[in-house]
Amino acid sequence: MEPAQKLIETQYKSNHLLEAIQSALRKAGKDPGNLQPADLTPVDAFHIRGRQATIELADLASLKPGTQLLDVGCRLGGSARYLASEYQCDVTGVDLISEYVDTAKVLTRQVGLDHLAKFQQVNALSLPFEDEFFDVVWTEHAQMNIADKHGFYGEIARVLKPQGRLLFHDIFQGNGGPIYFPVPWADDETVNFLITPESAKDVLESSKFSILHWAYKSRASLDWFEAMLEKLKSSGPPLLGTHLLIGGAESAEVKLYNQIRNIRENRMVIIQGLAEKR
Numbered sequence: 001m002e003p004a005q006k007l008i009e010t011q012y013k014s015n016h017l018l019e020a021i022q023s024a025l026r027k028a029g030k031d032p033g034n035l036q037p038a039d040l041t042p043v044d045a046f047h048i049r050g051r052q053a054t055i056e057l058a059d060l061a062s063l064k065p066g067t068q069l070l071d072v073g074c075r076l077g078g079s080a081r082y083l084a085s086e087y088q089c090d091v092t093g094v095d096l097i098s099e100y101v102d103t104a105k106v107l108t109r110q111v112g113l114d115h116l117a118k119f120q121q122v123n124a125l126s127l128p129f130e131d132e133f134f135d136v137v138w139t140e141h142a143q144m145n146i147a148d149k150h151g152f153y154g155e156i157a158r159v160l161k162p163q164g165r166l167l168f169h170d171i172f173q174g175n176g177g178p179i180y181f182p183v184p185w186a187d188d189e190t191v192n193f194l195i196t197p198e199s200a201k202d203v204l205e206s207s208k209f210s211i212l213h214w215a216y217k218s219r220a221s222l223d224w225f226e227a228m229l230e231k232l233k234s235s236g237p238p239l240l241g242t243h244l245l246i247g248g249a250e251s252a253e254v255k256l257y258n259q260i261r262n263i264r265e266n267r268m269v270i271i272q273g274l275a276e277k278r
């Protein structure tokens with residue numbers, strides 16, 4: 001395993017993830033043998049503003065049945081399943097970590113979407129797909145773990161058809177100073193590769209993309225985190241939640257405080273975007 005992959009694996013390590021999710025589902029009154037995709041939303045949307053952000057991002061593109069869509073850094077495949085079930089897209093989800101890919105496959109089978117959403121263990125910097133294969137590439141919160149931004153966006157451009165679309169929802173470096181650690185994607189700077197929005201625009205432009213939509217979502221993200229904190233204080237951690245993915249409830253709480261501080265102090269900014277391959 002490459003050193004970078006080892007670091008990412010250590011960052012996202014989990015203990016028997018699938019078993020933990022199935023057990024939490026049962027405790028929350030869900031039958032793992034009879035699940036709907038939405039039953040998994042509390043745990044499988046591992047990005048800021050959860051499913052709402054996915055719905056907004058999908059609204060930016062004309063997704064239709066049969067759209068060939070690649071989700072880069074899909075983790076448990078929540079967005080991939082959403083796009084398969086709501087739009088009947090033909091979705092391929094890729095992630096560096098095999099445990100996530102294996103878990104994504106099981107969850108997708110359980111909700112009966114495995115004919116539309118498929119998963120592969122793949123490094124985003126070396127996508128095993130033909131040039132110009134996909135209509136749409138989708139990515140949420142993966143590039144901040146990847147140092148080689150030209151490699152990342154360049155590979156995405158390569159596998160997109162001309163006029164193909166990149167939809168992204170991502171975190172960038174704000175001008176308020178370095179971020180506070182730990183955050184959900186990084187315990188320290190070894191796996192944190194935030195760049196500024198201006199640098200991201202430059203990389204996208206030089207990777208054959210024209211930017212069609214660029215919306216700052218920091219305020220809405222802060223509101224979402226603050227509501228989550230309120231709920232945590234009043235009711236404690238939910239049975240089924242993303243804390244299962246980031247080292248448990250205590251670790252999740254510290255990361256939640258840091259996310260709030262990072263946005264309030266403009267150390268990180270959240271952007272939703274759409275770019276077209278030239």
Ligand SMILES: C[S@@+](CC[C@H](N)C(=O)[O-])C[C@H]1O[C@@H](n2cnc3c(N)ncnc32)[C@H](O)[C@@H]1O
Nearest residue numbers: 045046047073074075095096123124140142145
């Ligand atoms: C914060 S999670 C986001 C998960 C998912 N997009 C979502 O919104 O639920 C980041 C994911 O990016 C993946 N990742 C990081 N570096 C990667 C790489 N070089 N290639 C593929 N996936 C990568 C991680 O394994 C992790 O699952």
